[in-house]
Amino acid sequence: MTQIPDMHDAEPIPDAARAEIDRLLRSGDLFRYHAPSDSPVALLEGEFATHLGSKYALAVSSCSAALFLSLKALNLPRGARVLIPAFTFAAVPSAVVHADCHPVLCEVGRDYRIDMNDFVAKLDTVQAVLISHMRGHTSDMDAILALCGARQIPVIEDAAHSLGATWNGRNIGTLGRIGCFSFQSYKLINAGEGGILVTDDADLIARAIIMSGAYEHNWAKHPVLGAACAKWQNQLPLYNLRLSNLSAAIIRPQISHIAGRVADGRRNHDHVAKALNACPWIDVPDKLPQEQRAPDSLQFNLIGMSDAQVLAFAETAKSAGVRIQVFGLSRDNARAFWNWQFLSDLPDLPLTRAMLMRACDTRLPARLTSEDCSAVADVLLQAAHQVMGSAAA
Numbered sequence: 431m432t433q434i435p436d437m438h439d440a441e442p443i444p445d446a447a448r449a450e451i452d453r454l455l456r457s458g459d460l461f462r463y464h465a466p467s468d469s470p471v472a473l474l475e476g477e478f479a480t481h482l483g484s485k486y487a488l489a490v491s492s493c494s495a496a497l498f499l500s501l502k503a504l505n506l507p508r509g510a511r512v513l514i515p516a517f518t519f520a521a522v523p524s525a526v527v528h529a530d531c532h533p534v535l536c537e538v539g540r541d542y543r544i545d546m547n548d549f550v551a552k553l554d555t556v557q558a559v560l561i562s563h564m565r566g567h568t569s570d571m572d573a574i575l576a577l578c579g580a581r582q583i584p585v586i587e588d589a590a591h592s593l594g595a596t597w598n599g600r601n602i603g604t605l606g607r608i609g610c611f612s613f614q615s616y617k618l619i620n621a622g623e624g625g626i627l628v629t630d631d632a633d634l635i636a637r638a639i640i641m642s643g644a645y646e647h648n649w650a651k652h653p654v655l656g657a658a659c660a661k662w663q664n665q666l667p668l669y670n671l672r673l674s675n676l677s678a679a680i681i682r683p684q685i686s687h688i689a690g691r692v693a694d695g696r697r698n699h700d701h702v703a704k705a706l707n708a709c710p711w712i713d714v715p716d717k718l719p720q721e722q723r724a725p726d727s728l729q730f731n732l733i734g735m736s737d738a739q740v741l742a743f744a745e746t747a748k749s750a751g752v753r754i755q756v757f758g759l760s761r762d763n764a765r766a767f768w769n770w771q772f773l774s775d776l777p778d779l780p781l782t783r784a785m786l787m788r789a790c791d792t793r794l795p796a797r798l799t800s801e802d803c804s805a806v807a808d809v810l811l812q813a814a815h816q817v818m819g820s821a822a823a
């Protein structure tokens with residue numbers, strides 16, 4: 431039997447980062463606003479914006495910080511209602527609360543995407559929409575952008591897990607007013623921590639730059655934004671969510687690896703998905719036709735199993751070397767909305783709850799070989815057969 435690979439190691443940092451890190455350590459030049467121009471963080475912003483085809487980018491300390499700043503940059507009134515999917519990471523409702531806004535949870539279907547009926551039903555009660563493309567599954571952005579556009583409701587994209595994914599050929603994260611990405615270790619680019627927001631709106635980026643901690647005239651070190659930033663000088667609070675030059679030095683050499691990691695991740699995902707979909711107890715939902723995914727993990731639903739059988743499946747897979755997590759059945763899961771008890775009025779969302787109780791999650795790194803993928807699929811198939819084959823008998 432093939433050895434099951436370690437699927438939890440982070441992506442190693444390209445050797446190309448070493449010389450620049452060494453230079454920064456020798457000079458001590460770690461603060462993005464120390465040099466008069468072209469700091470590693472500023473260069474990263476230019477390169478990332480170019481890569482995505484956005485006008486502006488602002489690198490910050492995390493994707494959560496980017497989401498928070500996006501909401502603040504929109505200048506929403508205190509207490510504004512912000513629609514978010516009920517299937518996302520706890521950082522998303524947290525960013526909304528942190529920005530003095532009120533999260534309104536929208537149902538998510540068994541394909542991990544926003545339920546458009548519930549979206550339409552709630553849309554007229556909110557002032558902004560934050561679409562979290564959870565685990566890189568894109569919701570119906572054609573419908574969402576048309577509905578929000580008609581009401582002039584701004585859309586923020588949480589693209590933390592969607593770097594390299596496209597919708598109708600356009601990069602995810604560039605469809606709404608602002609897009610936010612993560613460089614945390616379990617995302618496509620690994621810097622330990624870090625995030626970035628992109629937009630084409632000069633006034634929004636100017637506000638975000640100031641609030642991220644460009645105190646005094648440090649905003650002048652952001653290219654071509656002079657007038658937009660000068661207007662907000664001293665008018666906004668500083669939250670100091672800046673990125674260090676050291677992080678930028680780790681991120682920059684990974685940008686050229688995005689395309690390769692995306693292609694490998696998609697190949698691995700589709701390989702395992704195809705094998706699993708032959709099993710009567712497992713369903714990997716299809717992508718939407720407009721979508722090209724960039725997966726580094728796999729989600730699938732278990733069918734016709736009781737809670738006990740689902741847990742037995744997870745246990746059997748684990749003992750054969752593949753750790754899977756059932757979002758709704760693992761303890762304190764940060765992606766199960768009922769665990770967001772910092773929200774005062776947690777609604778019941780039966781559609782999302784039903785999905786979370788049967789949806790499994792496993793990492794599937796781009797570096798796996800085709801043999802690795804077959805071995806992972808075999809473990810999952812055998813676990814399903816072991817649990818359900820004996821139940822049927």
Ligand SMILES: *Cc1c(COP(=O)(O)O)cnc(C)c1O
Nearest residue numbers: 492493494519521590591612614
């Ligand atoms: C990881 C993640 C975040 C948070 O990113 P950080 O950089 O760790 O703050 C937000 N949303 C989604 C969908 C994520 O996967």
